[in-house]
Amino acid sequence: MGNRVVCQTANQFQAQRPNPRSSSSSTRWKSRQGRDSFAREAKVQGLKSRAAFKLLEIDAKYRLFKKGQTVVDLGYAPGSWSQVAVERTKPNGRILGIDIIPAQPPKGVSTIQGNFLSTGVRDEVKRFLSDPDRGRPRQQLFFTHEDTGKTEVHIEEDLSYIDLERHADDPPEGGITSKKRSKKAEDDGGKMVDIILSDMSEPWEQTTGFWKRTLSNPYRMMNTSGIPFKDHAGSMDLCAAALHFAHDTLRIGGHFVCKFYQGVEDKDFEKELRKMFRTVHREKPESSRSESKEAYFVALRRKAHIVEDASTGSSEEEA
Numbered sequence: 001m002g003n004r005v006v007c008q009t010a011n012q013f014q015a016q017r018p019n020p021r022s023s024s025s026s027t028r029w030k031s032r033q034g035r036d037s038f039a040r041e042a043k044v045q046g047l048k049s050r051a052a053f054k055l056l057e058i059d060a061k062y063r064l065f066k067k068g069q070t071v072v073d074l075g076y077a078p079g080s081w082s083q084v085a086v087e088r089t090k091p092n093g094r095i096l097g098i099d100i101i102p103a104q105p106p107k108g109v110s111t112i113q114g115n116f117l118s119t120g121v122r123d124e125v126k127r128f129l130s131d132p133d134r135g136r137p138r139q140q141l142f143f144t145h146e147d148t149g150k151t152e153v154h155i156e157e158d159l160s161y162i163d164l165e166r167h168a169d170d171p172p173e174g175g176i177t178s179k180k181r182s183k184k185a186e187d188d189g190g191k192m193v194d195i196i197l198s199d200m201s202e203p204w205e206q207t208t209g210f211w212k213r214t215l216s217n218p219y220r221m222m223n224t225s226g227i228p229f230k231d232h233a234g235s236m237d238l239c240a241a242a243l244h245f246a247h248d249t250l251r252i253g254g255h256f257v258c259k260f261y262q263g264v265e266d267k268d269f270e271k272e273l274r275k276m277f278r279t280v281h282r283e284k285p286e287s288s289r290s291e292s293k294e295a296y297f298v299a300l301r302r303k304a305h306i307v308e309d310a311s312t313g314s315s316e317e318e319a
């Protein structure tokens with residue numbers, strides 16, 4: 001089975017890989033080999049990219065996932081974080097991935113293609129999530145911006161007639177009926193997401209590797225510009241959009257994981273996270289390349305009664 005994911009934590013995996021620091025000669029070559037072993041291992045495990053190990057490492061430390069959760073994966077392509085989320089929330093979790101580029105959705109993942117910085121796309125995501133049952137059987141949405149500014153949405157149901165017949169007598173997923181799910185969503189004031197993941201990085205025009213352009217290997221753009229401030233500023237805009245979305249959709253007690261490129265503005269963003277979440281950590285996973293400024297905020301357990309000030313975008317106590 002091509003899509004089978006055998007999730008192994010980065011720590012378990014780390015035990016098998018060479019320690020780049022232990023070598024005395026050809027250090028650079030060996031350390032590069034060491035890092036590349038994450039890519040090789042991703043292939044072996046049927047994961048779509050080495051990025052999976054960053055999330056596995058974060059999850060091993062903070063235990064983010066539970067069965068049946070709703071997870072939104074921002075910047076999901078090619079899809080290894082979504083694969084981890086599917087595996088960790090199965091059998092009845094729902095995973096919705098959003099990406100600006102087209103990509104083959106991993107098994108069990110619903111996807112929306114669009115720019116998450118656009119309000120229209122974020123509204124489409126909210127509409128999708130507002131039905132707590134939607135996305136449990138896989139659906140794929142293509143959100144296409146035409147030159148005219150018009151939007152087209154196509155939905156594909158993933159379950160065939162035969163699948164539906166086969167599962168007709170199954171008990172409700174995880175014992176939770178659709179009625180109970182709707183009631184829970186109501187109780188949470190319409191907030192229906194348990195975890196928001198964002199591994200988005202501003203896409204820049206690709207300059208090499210054009211021969212790799214396929215749907216299953218969708219990198220048509222680079223993830224960094226190579227200009228530190230540009231990468232930092234772009235990433236802070238993406239983080240802000242993800243946090244704004246969290247205000248509207250994340251349950252009390254829900255978690256938020258967000259990639260950023262370190263720079264002058266990240267402290268202010270961390271302050272905002274601290275207002276909204278019980279604990280906030282900065283993480284630089286082992287599998288994140290050491291030469292990269294990339295890091296992750298892991299914000300745990302959304303507090304109750306914190307709302308967003310519409311004019312400043314800042315978090316404050318509910319009046």
Ligand SMILES: C[S@@+](CC[C@H](N)C(=O)[O-])C[C@H]1O[C@@H](n2cnc3c(N)ncnc32)[C@H](O)[C@@H]1O
Nearest residue numbers: 051075077078079080081099100116199200201
């Ligand atoms: C590093 S990749 C994510 C890798 C992914 N976590 C995985 O495990 O396969 C970053 C992704 O963010 C997406 N992205 C960047 N800006 C975006 C935006 N404004 N809206 C949606 N997706 C965006 C990129 O297209 C890219 O696919």
